[in-house]
């Protein structure tokens with residue numbers, strides 16, 4: 184574990200091999216796994232769970248109610264929310280967000296609270312996500328719409344649900360994509 188002296192890490196629940204860079208703030212309730220990279224200028228609130236091998240690029244604020252599973256990649260300046268009806272100085276109902284294992288969020292995308300980003304899903308840079316995202320799908324735009332299916336390796340699948348990059352094949356079972 185490497186905690187840069189210019190960060191403010193108040194949590195003691197940070198796994199081995201995790202690195203926290205300059206000017207990041209991690210509140211005491213946050214739980215972060217092993218081998219993560221928390222880049223500079225991040226803020227991680229109390230009610231946050233982050234798995235293992237997660238990359239958080241610079242300028243990402245992860246609020247209460249957000250769960251990040253293993254091997255997720257969060258690009259620079261990705262924006263999360265946790266309040267669907269925001270009003271200053273009012274109590275609010277926490278709207279939770281889950282990023283499932285292997286998902287990647289492109290730079291500067293916005294994830295509206297209350298949604299789940301599926302396993303190995305890919306969100307294009309600058310997208311605004313307003314609904315649940317199924318596993319292995321690629322979404323982009325504002326509001327984000329599904330553009331294609333995507334392989335676990337991160338490359339698009341062709342119409343036969345084949346990945347020409349790593350040669351994997353997929354099929355649809357009960358409206359869900361599964362790897363053969």
Ligand SMILES: [Zn+2]
Pocket residue numbers: 334335336337338346347348349350351
């Ligand atoms: Zn592939």
